Amino acid sequence: MDMKRFTKTALAAGALIALPQLGLAQEAEAAAPGFDEIGPYIMTTLLFCMAGFLVFFMAAGFAMLEGGLVRSKNVTMQMTKNIALYSIAAIMYWLVGFNTMYPGDFNGFFAIGGQTVLDPVGVAAADAALDYASVGSDFFFQLVFVAATASIVSGALAERIKLWPFLIFVVVLTGIMYPISGSWQWGGGWLSEAGFSDFAGSTVVHSVGGWAALAGAIVLGPRLGKYGKDGKVHPIPGSNLALATLGTFILWLGWFGFNGGSQLAMGTVGDVSDVSRIFANTNMAAAAGAVTALILTQALYKKPDLTMVLNGALAGLVSITAEPLAPTLFGALWIGAVGGVIVVLTVPLLDKFKIDDVVGAVPVHLFAGIWGTIAVVFYNSDASLTTQLMGIIAYGVFTFVASLIVWFILKAVMGIRVGEEEEISGLDMAELGMEAYPEFSKG
Template structure:
């Protein structure tokens, strides 16, 4: 036995020597290997954000809908994965010939080979990471955008709506803005700065959520006859907190991963630091503002402040200095709190505050580089110009505002039109009886918390606590 063990150890230690004896890897090969592992890890972190969304949204909604809200996260990521592989990836990043400034075209049903990557995806050629890893990284971003959009559907949309709108969002809506900014389209030519997706990912998802919220109308019992809103609290703040922590961690794949390289003098670490500083500032700011406003420190407001700051710093993380990251986070946390209050009083029932957190903060984050983009960082990234506060004038701010306005209008009009047609043909909302019963039982035949729902009485609607 000892001899066998000695032989195994000898082979284990001898293997690297044997491998290198055949030819040591070049510096370029090592560079590519490190970059590939880093981007793959970043993609995994962003995909894991789906767990954060599942916990956050389930905790922020009522117990009778918890299983449905969490479960549809799996369903919709699967739908996005198939639709993006078939068409979305090629439309967003493919070479579009004469239409290339508006939309990509080519590389459909992506097979992951370098031949197809080289032939159709010149917009991704700045990175030498294998095409299959680039695809997974971009798929993770689509999944986040779609998860944000579903916030506007929560607690009242039919399950069938997720299938139809999920496919159409992934193929018909998302690829256009992604191509304009990241795929070599017309906004990229103008120097639109959106390092990791405040506009491409968050504003798109939030705008679709807003269209859905307006068409679906408020949940039963949300507003009194005089228009005064009632509180419909989520059933589990602990789940919501855990969801935000997972999302916060996932953002270290989202923003630093967008460098698509780890071998760049540690620049991805600087981006991670900016991301963390902004999140910290946003959470503290939102909690303090809620304390002043309500007289109590509101935990959901703090969670939304963290997420809003993360959304805002997503565009600017590579363009701004650390002090500006703190300012961006503080403003995002404060803006999100007050806009959430305003939307609710205006009769817009956004169950998880998707548009306040991802839309308003996405707009602010996109505009922020127009104020704070540092000359030295702009030179490193190589996109656009320095911001207003560094002597750049209004040029970059104007480009940022143009990108935000066009992206919002495009996504809102198209989302609203698609959902309006769906409402007239297949219907968007469950029946009143099914909504009272809860989507767990009406759509899936079982509750996420079967023992608790049996004890409380599944047919009783408890809207105000």
Template structure:
């Protein structure tokens, strides 16, 4: 999602050029009038294109914003009822923190103004101009094909997503306050610094790494943080038996999880479609179509895999298959044909099922499958660009192959995943060493809603559940 100009403006001078030729066949006054009219028409067309691009970026930002509702519903639905208030509080605060920290420093860390082809690693363009705002001259097509404010709002919605991914993997046992400290540093500093390496024109961009809308920059990065959070927290109480068997802890509200996934899918049209960074009709429609195809393929693949493995389809896995397809296509939604998009989504839907089983096997407890959906499938989707990406976008080697691009894609995606692991490992490790990472066993059993908030999402039901637990009935 590196800033690029759209395809509108180079076409707008055609009228003026035609008018100049027409001027040769008429008097000077008439010719000047025609040129003036053509200039006016050209400017009007430029203004219309600018407003259209800017409006689409703002609509896309609203769609991405709606994804936070989807994340909250999905995470709450796939976990226990007694932690619902805590989960929704985390998801609320992550959005608030994400927007503010991205405004204070994150935006200008992510787009620091690296010189062309500098291959920078770190830069900072200064604090957000909270007072007077950007210069009026920057609010025109001289800045981009949309305003500074539209750019910021769209990018800020992306930023908060990285910490939201981590939230699902640590649900049900992490302390709220320390997690919010982690989220502030993870979103406000680590995410934009890493994002600058590609989208800000940094060293990965100079290398030729390609990530259209964030399979690595957002999802693999968030997946790396989720892995370290789940690893350092340890599993929920009762999740794994001493004999190594897995004790499933089903979500309390599958309809809510279903709603969450479809809200996420809706928002993903803005996530990928908006990443064109203009209202270009061809690229926007292509990105949205490949998004839908990959999501559908991922869900179908998960349906058949779970049916073959367990004899019956697993709805929660089908929902994660949809998300896996969405994550997988995000790196190359603008570069792939529909057939390639269906293959990318299909493979992602298979991968996510086996990945969830793998992490359960090694006793890394991820209540919502965030590591598998975002981390593993983010890695796959980024590498897939080097396999299926259209050569016109990525370039080819002398023999017409794209093997070199695969190597670059692997380097880039592993960089994001491992950097997130290192940062999250340090932050969670410090919190754990201070005894500030995990709630007590008593709080976990009773539920974080009561322990952390003294509140209930479902008062009548939860009071009955807690009384039955203490009476030894459960």
């Protein structure tokens, strides 16, 4: 009896002790947010991370494309520029760029921000931006876009520009120029308020890179031997078209993150469905651009031109970037096809003006970017042609003029072009003292 009484007493005491703890646990469980509350934050953060990885891989695509389209004596230089420009962009966007592009409340035109600060380790739901995504994922996703902008400039100016002046230009472009103009649209600035529409950056990213490249090509001048005194254009074949093709496929892959991630949300059935719709439209536009360039070069030159087909695919991608969500698959097809036509027709146009663009960056990113921004009006009922043209002009004037100023300053202060002897021998040995293909003769 005594043992039973003791057991009952102990159980009762244990229950009395446990009751408050059980109540606290129930209160904590009731206070903890459910998936309906935290799910959108988690899924959108995941979207930014995955899309950011894909866009980061575009850095490899640009490097391979450029490495294949320059001569073998300049390949190491292009590899050096591409890894350096990405790294500089990462540092500058942390230091000043991200908070310049997304400054919060500002006058709509200009606001220099400070360093980016990440969420604290193990941030609690109560302290997180549950209506959006983590700071780290947002910062990383936006960072890889600015690096792509700088890569556009690299290819156009290949084979005759000095390394360090180019990298100084990258500092200015990624830390100041791109973030300021980007704030006008994506940071809630004056163009956003005016109704300008650019979903993933046909103008904000690609045209900006194209304008900066065009300014640099004009100041730098053409490569030796590109244009004869009689006005004849002398083609300068690239060293490795297999590498250029690989680069194009990598860029094509990365573009799914570029456009898909720009949905900026993955917390609902509608958001996820829209991301998949963007993927399908992005792919269709690229395919249409490639096929159009294939057919058009056959018709014009009696033989298909692989470099035009590669750039046709990229032009299709740039063309659909301003509005990859709203069009039907047929809409994406014809928008991308027009991009392919633009490339085939405007590459020779640049040669008429003796503007030497080694990889076709200006036709692909600038001209097709302008087209894609205009094409928004066909499927987005909220966009107007007047506003779209206003945005195109605003980005063009700001970026082109600012780039010209920076290029002319660099030219006056330290020179931006290698000497004639260095250009003939190749930038790999002249600037870096190493070759990409040391076992082969220079090409």
